Amino acid sequence: MLKQIFTPFLLSLLFISFANCGPSQETKDLQVKAKQIIGALPAKMPGSENDTEELISLGKKLYFEKKLSLNETQSCNSCHNVEGKAAGVDNLATSPGAFGKNGDRNSPTVLNAGFHFVQFWDGRAADLKAQAKGPILNPVEMAMPSEKEVLKRINEDSDYPGLFAKAFPNEKTPVTYENLAGAIAAFERTFVTSSRFDDFINGDHKSISKEEQEGFKSFLAAGCTSCHSGNLLGGNSYRKIGQVNEYKTGDLGLYNVTKKAEDKFFFKVPSLRNIALTGPYFHDGGVKTLDEAVKKMAFHQLGMDLSNEETQKIVLFLGTLSDKTRVE
Structure with missing residues (x-):
């Protein structure tokens, strides 16, 4: 009799346990967004x-x-x-x-x-x-x-x-x-990196933490993908540095190549892959920390004053873009 009572009970507990192992709907939705807006890096480079x-x-x-x-x-x-x-x-x-x-x-x-x-x-x-x-x-x-x-x-x-x-x-x-x-x-061309964020895009909901997922949401909400989109999160366009608020630099960037006045202070948007490992930052190397780089980009490019909390969330997310073989 006890066996008959407990068997369905244990099975239901087991079912609940398995259900809890899966991703939440929120995480699933975020994975879809990550795939649509960013996309995983291909295994091989062109050529x-x-x-x-x-x-x-x-x-x-x-x-x-x-x-x-x-x-x-x-x-x-x-x-x-x-x-x-x-x-x-x-x-x-x-x-x-x-x-x-x-x-x-x-x-x-x-x-x-x-x-x-x-x-x-x-x-x-x-x-x-x-x-x-x-x-x-x-x-x-x-x-x-x-x-x-x-x-x-x-x-x-x-x-x-x-x-x-x-x-x-x-x-x-x-x-x-x-x-x-x-x-x-x-x-x-052999230097193709693989990150935890790629794993997340490819379906591994546990590859980045809840906090890092929140950081990705902050990254999207701040509008960072207006420049840092595609599977490189950048590396696919030019942008003027100081698009909203002036960034003081004597380097004229793309203008030095094209000699077109409208190209002054335009630079290739850097990829954010491995960004946590590749400081200091910007074309002049003038920014030492990733926190400072995120805050400055938000201000100069988007006209936003990010709070320290939002900045730290975004920086936490950016850490998921590092090559897994190069992280300490």
């Missing part, structure tokens, strides 16, 4: 389908190669550190070049860079390959005098000619500056 192991391996060697700087002190990795848990930056406001002079702008992360619609803060390079050509010949950065001198060093090396031949097997003269940049770009 990577043509990248061979030999090409990527060559690109990796070149990425860490200090011979690509005049005094052999700098590599791509010097400013865009990807070793260990580093997030593709040097975490400096502006980066010192081969001879110690600092550049004018903050070095952006190389993580996910191949998804961006253009490269550099002012968009002067169309893609990763075009971007890779610039710093090597930049007099402040790696300071090589010419492509010819770069290729001379590569050809004089005991390993590189053979590695280029393997990476570009169908070319009569594989060691070219174009191919060097292409190999570096292929290596950079």
